Amino acid sequence: xxxxxxxxxxxxxxxxxxxxxxxxxxxxxxxxxxxxxxxxxxxxxxxxxxxxxxxxxxxxxxxxxxxxxxxxxxxxxxxxxxxxxxxxxxxxxxxxxxxxxxxxxxxxxxxxxxxxxxxxxxxxxxxxxxxxxxxxxxxxxxxxxxxxxxxxxxxxxxxxxxxxxxxxxxxxxxxxxxxxxxxxxxxxxxxxxxxxxxxxxxxxxxxxxxxxxxxxxxxxxxxxxxxxxxxxxxxxxxxxxxxxxxxxxxxxxxxxxxxxxxxxxxxxxxxxxxxxxxxxxxxxxxxxxxxxxxxxxxxxxxxxxxxxxxxxxxxxxxxx
Amino acid sequence: xxxxxxxxxxxxxxxxxxxxxxxxxxxxxxxxxxxxxxxxxxxxxxxxxxxxxxxxxxxxxxxxxxxxxxxxxxxxxxxxxxxxxxxxxxxxxxxxxxxxxxxxxxxxxxxxxxxxxxxxxxxxxxxxxxxxxxxxxxxxxxxxxxxxxxxxxxxxxxxxxxxxxxxxxxxxxxxxxxxxxxxxxxxxxxxxxxxxxxxxxxxxxxxxxxxxxxxxxxxxxxxxxxxxxxxxxxxxxxxxxxxxxxxxxxxxxxxxxxxxxxxxxxxxxxxxxxxxxxxxxxxxxxxxxxxxxxxxxxxxxxxxxxxxxxxxxxxxxxxxxxxxxxxxxxxxxxxxxxxxxxxxxxxxxxxxxxxxxxxxxxxxxxxxxxxxxxxxxxxxxxxxxxxxxxxxxxxxxxxxxxxxxxxxxxxxxxxxxxxxxxxxxxxxxxxxxxxxxxxxxxxxxxxxxxxxxxxxxxxxxxxxxxxxxxxxxxxxxxxxxxxxxxxxx
Numbered sequence: 012x013x014x015x016x017x018x019x020x021x022x023x024x025x026x027x028x029x030x031x032x033x034x035x036x037x038x039x040x041x042x043x044x045x046x047x048x049x050x051x052x053x054x055x056x057x058x059x060x061x062x063x064x065x066x067x068x069x070x071x072x073x074x075x076x077x078x079x080x081x082x083x084x085x086x087x088x089x090x091x092x093x094x095x096x097x098x099x100x101x102x103x104x105x106x107x108x109x110x111x112x113x114x115x116x117x118x119x120x121x122x123x124x125x126x127x128x129x130x131x132x133x134x135x136x137x138x139x140x141x142x143x144x145x146x147x148x149x150x151x152x153x154x155x156x157x158x159x160x161x162x163x164x165x166x167x168x169x170x171x172x173x174x175x176x177x178x179x180x181x182x183x184x185x186x187x188x189x190x191x192x193x194x195x196x197x198x199x200x201x202x203x204x205x206x207x208x209x210x211x212x213x214x215x216x217x218x219x220x221x222x223x224x225x226x227x228x229x230x231x232x233x234x235x236x237x238x239x240x241x242x243x244x245x246x247x248x249x250x251x252x253x254x255x256x257x258x259x260x261x262x263x264x265x266x267x268x269x270x271x272x273x274x275x276x277x278x279x280x281x282x283x284x285x286x287x288x289x290x291x292x293x294x295x296x297x298x299x300x301x302x303x304x305x306x307x308x309x310x311x312x313x314x315x316x317x318x319x320x321x322x323x324x325x326x327x328x329x330x331x
Numbered sequence: 332x333x334x335x336x337x338x339x340x341x342x343x344x345x346x347x348x349x350x351x352x353x354x355x356x357x358x359x360x361x362x363x364x365x366x367x368x369x370x371x372x373x374x375x376x377x378x379x380x381x382x383x384x385x386x387x388x389x390x391x392x393x394x395x396x397x398x399x400x401x402x403x404x405x406x407x408x409x410x411x412x413x414x415x416x417x418x419x420x421x422x423x424x425x426x427x428x429x430x431x432x433x434x435x436x437x438x439x440x441x442x443x444x445x446x447x448x449x450x451x452x453x454x455x456x457x458x459x460x461x462x463x464x465x466x467x468x469x470x471x472x473x474x475x476x477x478x479x480x481x482x483x484x485x486x487x488x489x490x491x492x493x494x495x496x497x498x499x500x501x502x503x504x505x506x507x508x509x510x511x512x513x514x515x516x517x518x519x520x521x522x523x524x525x526x527x528x529x530x531x532x533x534x535x536x537x538x539x540x541x542x543x544x545x546x547x548x549x550x551x552x553x554x555x556x557x558x559x560x561x562x563x564x565x566x567x568x569x570x571x572x573x574x575x576x577x578x579x580x581x582x583x584x585x586x587x588x589x590x591x592x593x594x595x596x597x598x599x600x601x602x603x604x605x606x607x608x609x610x611x612x613x614x615x616x617x618x619x620x621x622x623x624x625x626x627x628x629x630x631x632x633x634x635x636x637x638x639x640x641x642x643x644x645x646x647x648x649x650x651x652x653x654x655x656x657x658x659x660x661x662x663x664x665x666x667x668x669x670x671x672x673x674x675x676x677x678x679x680x681x682x683x684x685x686x687x688x689x690x691x692x693x694x695x696x697x698x699x700x701x702x703x704x705x706x707x708x709x710x711x712x713x714x715x716x717x718x719x720x721x722x723x724x725x726x727x728x729x730x731x732x733x734x735x736x737x738x739x740x741x742x743x744x745x746x747x748x749x750x751x752x753x754x755x756x757x758x759x760x761x762x763x764x765x766x767x768x769x770x771x772x773x774x775x776x777x778x779x780x781x782x783x784x785x786x787x788x789x790x791x792x793x794x795x796x797x798x799x800x801x802x803x804x805x806x807x808x809x810x811x812x813x814x815x816x817x818x819x820x
Contacts, residue, residue, distance in 0.1 A: 014608040015597050104573050108582045108592060164610065262610065270612070320610040325599055328606075328613045 014321045016106050017168045021316075023102035024156075024172035027118075030095035031149040032180045032214075036062060037079050037092075038142040039213045043206060044075055051203065054191075061187045062214070066090035083138035092145055096125050111159040114152065121148035170258040175313055178251035181215055182306045185238055185248075189298045193231060208234055215246040235298065236290045239305075248305065249285040255312065256282045262320070274315040281308045340365060340373050348767045355497050356770060357422060357760035368423045368537075368818060375533045376420065381766055387529050388419050388763065394525045415518055416811030418762045421526060422773060422793040423537070426820045429789055432495065432503055435687030436777060437785045438677060440491055443508065443664045444781065445680040447487040451477045451660065461679050462672050465696070469747055470669070471717055472511070472662020474625060476632055480649055483556045484783070487658040490549070490620075491779040492516065492792075495687070497758035504688045506774065508673070510665040511657060512622050515792045516778050517580035518812050520545060520587070523790070526814045538819040540789040545778070546587035549620075552782030556654045557617045564617035567591045567607065569598070571623050571639045581622050595623070600643030603650040618654045619644075625659045667716040667750045668694055691753055695746040704751040705742065708735045711751045712802075713742070726802055728754050754802070760813065762795055772796040774804050775815065789817035 040059050044052060056071045056078055063069075068088050069081060085091040089098070100122040103110060124144055153173070160166050188211045192204060208229050212218040215238055224241075225233050241247040256278045263271040285305070293301045341349060341363050351359055358369045365373050376384070395414050424432075449456050450467055457464050467473060492513030494506040523542055527534055550566065557564035570581035572594050585592035597607050598616065606613035621628060627637040632645035647653045663669065671692040674685045693700040693711070704711055708727050715723035725738045742749050759770035777791035793813040794804035804810040 012610050013591060013593065013597050014610055015594065017610050107573075108586050168610075321608075323608075323612075325601055325606075325613065328608075329601060 012164045012168075014323075016109050016165065018321050019102040019106045020109065020165050020168045021172040023099050023106075023118075024169045025176040026095045026099035026102065027149050027152060028173050028176040029090075029180070030092045030099065031146055032177070033063060033082060033090070033092050033095065034142045034145040034149075035216065036184075036214045037082055037138060038146070039210055041075070041079055041139055041142075043210050046206060047203060058187055058191065062184045063090065064183055079138045083142065092142075093125050096122055096145070109165055111155070113155045113159045117148070117152045117155045121145070121152065124148065164262060167258040167262050170254055171262075171316065174251040174254040174258070175309060177246060178248045178255070178309050179306060181238055181246055181248050181251070182302055182309070184211065184214060185235065186299060186302045186306075189231070189235065189302070193298060205229055212238075217244055217246050220244050232290050232294070235293070239293075239302075240285060240288055240290070242286075252278070252282050252285055252309075259312075259316075271319055274312065274319055277308065277315060278312050281305070281312070284308075339363065340377055343377055345377065345766075345768050346761075348764075348769050349761065350770065353499055354756045354770075354772075355499055355501050355758035357497075357758055357773065368425055371536045372421070372423065372533065375530070375536075384419070384763070385766075391417060391419060391525050391529055394528070395521070398521060416797060417522055417525075418795055418797075418811055418813045419529075420761055420763060420768075421814045421816045422760050422775075424775075424815065424817045426818055428503070429540075429817045431686065432777065433787050433789075435503075435505075435685070436491075436493055436779050436787060438681065438683060438686050439493070439505065439508070439673065440488060440779050440781055440785065442677040442680045443510065443673070444486065444488050446676050447658070447661060447664050448482075448485050449680075450663065452479060456676070456679055459679075461675050462669070465747075466666070466668055466672070467663055470663045470666045472625065472660065472666060474660030474663075476645065476649075477658070477660040481651075482658045483558065483651075483654050486556055486656075486781055487661055488664075489552055489556060489656040489658075489781050491781070492776045493779065495775045495777070496690075496755060497775075499756060501758075502688070503775070504690055505673075506690055507667070508665040508670065509776075510661040512624060513776075513778070514577040514580055514622075515776060515794075516545065517583040519778070519790055519792045519815070521583070522812060522814045534816075537816060539816040540819055542788040542790040545788045546584060548780050548786045548788065549584065550588045550590070552780040552786065553618045553620055553654075553656055555782035556656055558651055558654055561617045565590075565607075565615060566618040566620065567593045567616055569593055569595070569619050569621040569623055571595075571627065575622075577622065584620075595638070595640045598641040598644070600641060600647050603643070603647045603652050605641070605644060605647045605653045616653060618656065621655050621657075625662065628655070628659065667692075667714055668696070668747065671750070690755060693751040695742055695749050695751065700751075701742065701746055705739055708739060710754060712754050713738050713749055713751045716748055716750060724803070726754065729800075729802075757802070760793070760795070762797065762811075762813070764797075764799075769799070771799075772802055772804065773813065790815045 036059060040055060044055065047055070052075060053071070056075055060066070060069055060071060063082070066088065069078070069090070071078060081088070081091070083092045086093055086097070088094060100118055103115060103118050107115060124141065156166070156169060160169075188207070192207065208231060209218060212221050212234060217238060221234070221237050224237065237244060237247065239248050242249055242253070244250055259271070259274060259278050263275060340346060341359070351361060351363060358366060358373070360366060392414070395417060446456065456462050457467065488510045490513060492509045492515060494509065495503045496506050497503050519542065553566050554564055566588070567590055568581055568585040570578060570592055572578065575581070582592050591607065593607055599606050599608065599613070605616045605619070607616050623639055626634045627639040629640045629642060629645040630637045631642050633640075644653070644655075645659075648655050670689065671694055674689055677683060677685045693704050695701045695704060704713070708725070709730070711727045713725040713727070725734060727735070757772055757774065760773045761768040762771045773793050773795050775791050775793055777787055780786040793815045795811045795813055796802055796804045796809070797811045798809050801809065
C-alpha cells in the first residue's frame with residue numbers, strides 16, 4: 012500500500028475520533044453546567060480546554076455558550092469540530108478509491124450536515140443541536156467502515172488512527188481530572204465533585220459500563236482503573252493499546268517484520284505495562300507522572316509508525 | 332410494422348420543437364425519414380410514457396451521482412465539482428461508418444507517430460521542406476530535451492483521443508488530435524454501464540459492440556512499452572491530485588486496471604531508477620501512465636516551480652529505466668497550426684491519401700491568409716493554438732464586434748498563436764431537453780491505443796453542445812455527453 016494512502020487513512024480516522032471526543036466533551040459539560048453555580052463555571056471550562064490539550068486560540072472569556080460555539084464551529088481553528096470533520100473528509104477525498112462508497116457517502120453526509128447548519132445561519136447556529144448529530148454520524152461511520160471495508164492493511168491503519176487518538180484523548184482527560192480532584196479526594200465526595208467524576212465517565216461514554224462493573228459507587232480509584240486498565244471498556248487506554256498492538260502486528264506481518272522491530276518492542280512493552288499494572292502501584296508512583304509516561308509512549312508509537320511506514324528515508328529503505 | 336412505426340415520428344408531440352435544416356441530422360434524413368439504424372430506438376422511445384422516460388432519466392442521473400462521476404470547473408470558487416450532464420438517447424454509428432473511422436484513425440496515428448520520431452531525430456520532413464521549421468521550433472510544446480532520445484518501441488503516442496465531426500454531406504472529418512493527455516474515456520465507460528442497466532432490451536435489440544475491454548487493452552498497451560528486461564513491469568497512473576479536473580478519471584482507470592494511482596510525492600528517484608513509497612518500503616516503477624502535462628513532470632528538467640512532478644524523473648526516463656506514456660514533447664504534433672499539415676504528413680510517411688480529411692484551416696502566419704481571416708472574422712472560428720477545452724476561442728457568427736476587435740488585435744500581435752477555420756455546421760442529434768426532443772450539435776471522440784498494435788475500442792465519447800444553437804461541446808463550457816453505440820453488422 013502506498014505510504015501516502017496509509018497516511019491519509021490514519022489521519023482521516025484520527026480527525027473523526029477527535030471530532031467525536033470533542034463533541035461529547037462539550038455536550039456533557041453543557042449539560043452539567045445546568046446543575047451548578049456560575050462560580051464553578053470558570054473552573055469547568057478551563058478544565059474542558061485543558062482536556063482538549065489547550066488548543067491555541069481558544070480562550071475562556073466567561074461565556075460558556077460562546078466558547079462552545081467557537082470550539083464547535085470556528086473554521087479558522089484547526090481543533091474545532093467543524094475543522095476536524097473537514098480535515099477528515101479532505102483526507103478521505105485523497106484516497107477516495109481506497110475506501111468503500113458507503114464510507115464515502117456517510118462521511119460526505121456528515122460533512123454536509125456540519126458545514127450546512129453553520130453556513131445557513133452562522134448567528135443562530137446552536138452547538139447542542141448537532142453535537143449529537145456529530146456523535147451519531149461518527150459512530151455510523153465506524154460501523155460502516157468495519158462492515159464494508161476489507162480488513163486489510165488500509166483498515167489496520169484506520170484502527171491505528173482511531174485507537175491512538177482515543178488513548179491520547181482519554182489520557183489527557185484523566186490527567187486533567189486527577190490533577191484537579193485527586194488531592195482532595197478523601198473518598199467522601201460532595202455533590203459537585205460527584206457530578207464531575209460522573210462527567211468524566213460520561214465524556215468517555217463509560218458511565219453505564221462503569222455502573223455495570225462497580226455499581227453506582229463513584230470512586231476515583233475505580234474510575235482510574237476503569238478508564239486506564241480495563242480490558243473490555245472500548246474507551247479504556249488498555250483496550251485501545253491492545254487494538255493498536257493487534258493492528259501493528261497485522262501490518263508488520265504484511266510489511267516485513269525486521270524493519271518494524273523497534274516499533275514492535277515499544278508497543279509490546281506498553282501493552283504489557285497496562286496489562287499488569289495495578290492502581291495502588293500507580294498511585295504510589297504518582298498518578299500524574301504515570302499518565303504522562305503512558306502518553307509519551309503513545310506519541311513514541313506514532314513517531315515510529317511514521318518513521319517505518321510513511322516518512323522513511325530513501326537510504327534506509329534501499330539498504331533494507 | 333407496429334402502429335407507431337407507420338407514423339412519422341416527427342409528427343408526435345415529443346418532436347414538436349424539432350427542426351431540420353442543412354446540418355446533417357444523425358437520426359433523420361433531410362426528407363424527415365428515420366435513418367434505418369435508429370428505427371428500433373425511436374420506436375422504443377415513442378412507446379415509453381413521459382413518466383417512464385422521466386423515471387429512467389432520473390435513475391441514470393442518480394447512478395452518475397452515486398458513482399461520483401464529476402468534473403471540476405476552473406475559475407469558480409463555489410461548487411466546483413459537477414456531474415457531467417448526460418443525454419439519454421444514444422448516438423448510433425453503423426458498422427461501415429466505424430470501419431472507415433477505424434481505418435482513418437489508425438492511418439493518422441501511425442503517421443503522426445512517425446512524424447514525432449522524425450522531428451526529434453533526423454528531421455527529414457523538415458529538410459525536405461514539407462513542414463516549415465518555424466512551425467515546429469516555435470511551438471511551445473516542442474521539447475528539445477527529447478532530441479535524439481530513443482523512446483521505447485518508437486511509440487510516442489500510446490493513448491489518443493481524436494475529435495471528429497460530421498459535415499453536412501455526412502462525411503466524418505478530423506477537428507483536432509489530442510496527443511498529450513486526452514481525457515474523457517471514463518465517461519465513455521461509465522455511461523455505457525448506466526445505459527446497459529437502464530435500457531437492457533433496447534441494447535440487445537440494437538446489437539451494440541462491446542467496449543468492456545478498454546482498460547484491459549490500455550494495460551496491455553502500457554505493458555508492451557515497459558523497459559527491456561522487466562518482464563513483470565509495475566505500472567502506475569500518475570495524477571496531479573484531487574484538485575485536477577479529471578481526477579475521477581485517473582482514479583477510475585487505476586481501479587479498472589488494478590494498478591496504483593500515485594501522485595508526484597509518492598515517487599522518488601535514486602540512481603536514475605524510479606520507486607514508489609509503500610508501507611512495505613520502496614517499490615520499483617517501470618511504466619508511468621502520466622496524466623500530468625509535460626511542463627510539470629519533473630521540476631529539474633522543466634518548470635522548476637512545479638511541485639506536482641518528480642525530481643529526477645526525466646533523467647530516469649532518458650536512462651531507459653522507466654517509460655513515460657504518452658512520451659514528452661507530443662504537443663508539437665497536435666499543435667493547431669501543425670494540424671493543417673497532417674494530410675501532407677500522412678502522404679509523406681505512408682505514401683497514402685488520408686482516409687479522414689481535415690477541416691479547412693487558415694494559417695495566420697501567412698500574410699494573405701491572415702488578411703482574408705481578419706476581413707472575415709464574423710464568419711470564421713478563431714482558435715488559440717495552445718489552448719484546449721474550448722478556452723481561447725472566437726466563434727465569429729456568435730461574437731460581438733468588441734470580441735472580434737480584441738481577437739484582431741491579438742492576431743496582429745502574435746499570428747503564430749492562432750488559426751482560423753470556417754464556422755462548421757456540424758451534425759446534430761436529438762437530445763432530451765426537458766420533456767421534448769430537440770436537435771443539438773454533437774462531435775465524436777474515439778480513443779485509440781498504440782502499443783505493439785493499434786487498438787480502437789468501438790465507441791467513443793459523443794459530446795453534445797447542450798445550449799441551444801451552441802457549437803461548443805466542451806464539458807467546461809456547458810457541454811454534455813451521449814453514449815455512443817457502434818453497431819454490429
